[in-house]
Amino acid sequence: MRAAFIDARQTLVVREVDTPEPGPDQVRVRIDYVGICGSDLHYYFEGANGAYVVREPLIPGHEVSGRIDRDPSGRWPAGTPVTVHPATFGDPAPSLPDAPHLWPNGAYLGSASTWPHTQGGLAEHLVVDRAMVRVLPGSLPVLRAVLAEPLAVALHALSRAGEVSGARVLVTGSGPIGLLAVAAAIDAGAGSVTATDVLPGPLARASALGADRAVDVSAETLDAGSYDVVLECSGVAASISAALAAVRPRGVVVQVGMVPDEARPVNLAPFISKEVTFVGTFRFAEEIDAAVDLLDRRPEIEQVITHVLPADDAEGAFAVARDSERSGKVVVAVWPGDTPAAGAQSL
Template identity: 70%
Template sequence: MTIGKEQMMRAAYIEATQNLVVRETSIPQPGPDQVRVRVDYVGICGSDLHYYFTGANGAFVVREPLIPGHELSGRVDDDPLGVWECGRPVTVHPATFGTPLPEIIDEPHLWPGGAYLGSASTTPHTQGALAEYILVERDMIRPLPESLPVRRAVLAEPLAVALHGIAQAGGVAGARVLVTGAGPIGLLAVAAAAAAGASSICATDVLPGPLARASALGADTVINVAADEVPESAYDIVLECSGVAPSISSALRAVRARGTVVQVGMVPNENRPLNIAPFISKEVRWVGTFRFKDEIDRAVALLDSHPSIERVITHEVSAESIEEAFQIARDSEQSGKVIVSMWPEGG
């Protein structure tokens, strides 16, 4: 049977390394525990860049066509139970949680067997948001306050990552904070730390563009580590957002004795040279952070109360030029957060 055009949608698939194809596919039909969302905006994340440019994100390899994208905002299109009215502005928690473990019963983001939108970590792959419509579980829906624009709400997911990092530090109120790496997550970490009452914030990077953006989002000082060294033992908390080995070693030197380093930036699943002598001699608390648990709710509230966070968005690219969005997002000197404005309804 021929499917009518009104039952089809456009979606962008990574078919192979640096090969992204927009094609038509059937509009998904929601079950009773699902909601269909009409996507307005999608943010390009580092994992999306890895999938597109290298065909893999760490150990997760693209083995079948993958729709990327897990940072999204849009509007409810179809809720079979009628809980959410059609047109209601929303964002989405992109995770479905796996098998509960009693020892970490309150940390569902760490349970095994979970999935994440736009990820090759599962087989079949979990398709993402670079499409006109996306189907999500009902408990993934996050309604937006009336005062929060849908465009700004696309930042809820990456801001939640930054907020989870701050939570892993035990909070930053009154603390001297260093943020290493002023990419999109680092920039949102700066903004979140400023909103949380850090006494001072320093941001580092190797490029002037990201440092200028960090200053605009609340960093009191910035350091270009390509030319200058970070002060030793000068910070209470370091949010390491680069994932680069020299930066991690620098973070351990920069934190004070008995201070805290939170590893926010993802690193490859391989051995890398690190200097951990300061970690030992200063009895540093060094903790990991993986995605987030429920901080997306606080992220929505923070985006609503702090409109200036939207400055992290430097480029908005039409869905007609999705590959251009990936190229721009790869250039960290030129861009902060790059978002894609999806195909307008009826367009």
């Protein structure tokens, strides 16, 4: 089978490797689509994602969808459409019974955080534990289902905010996670949803997805104290400061966007004076099931996918995904002949 390996910074090579065989309680998935995430971009362009350095050839990709290729148990026939929960939860922590994604010694597809690295899904076949498989409803296209993992991230972030029905919600940063946060907030019954960015492309995509307002914060200042909930999806220090200023007294700011593991200047005065609740969010537990349901109910979310490129041009896909003005979610079609999203660009 073919698999794409990041060997080092800006070095991606497609190689022929042995097709893996599933063991007990495992299945083999034929991967149709892989979404490119911010962590994948860091691994490719920088050779590291924060502290996690590529020390051996790494197959990236944790946003995957495809079809069952082989299930030794016979439970799922070949061709069954699926997506995959990318996490293998680690050692149970008694203090975190409902947060397995925070347990120590877990693993995540396409990650250099473990040694050996946990290989990802940018390959023609992927063997995973049976518990990681999510069978898709018959009405959910396999392409749209590639959004299940990042949408689960957005849903988990929304759950950290508490009740948002009727709330004034602000989403700062309209990249793919920000766009999916907009969709999640709308579906949760938010009273209004405002999205921000500094580029016209992401702002236009947020409006098309249903945001009530799309604000270019390089030209317009948000009204202070105007939002009940802020989902900060950019990870930029200035945006975090703006989120703390924009939230109302005793409102909630959820830090969704990842930030570097280093000191950054953030204005905490509003956090103190308004008694703001500022919470973190990391990946998700089981929200991928709700994400599959939401993608099935809301086909318009598929417009977050702006580009579908073939695996033979994986380097081109990474370049497009890095251009946030031009692209939303960029997806790699692993198998020739897979159908691109309506309105998405394919090369």
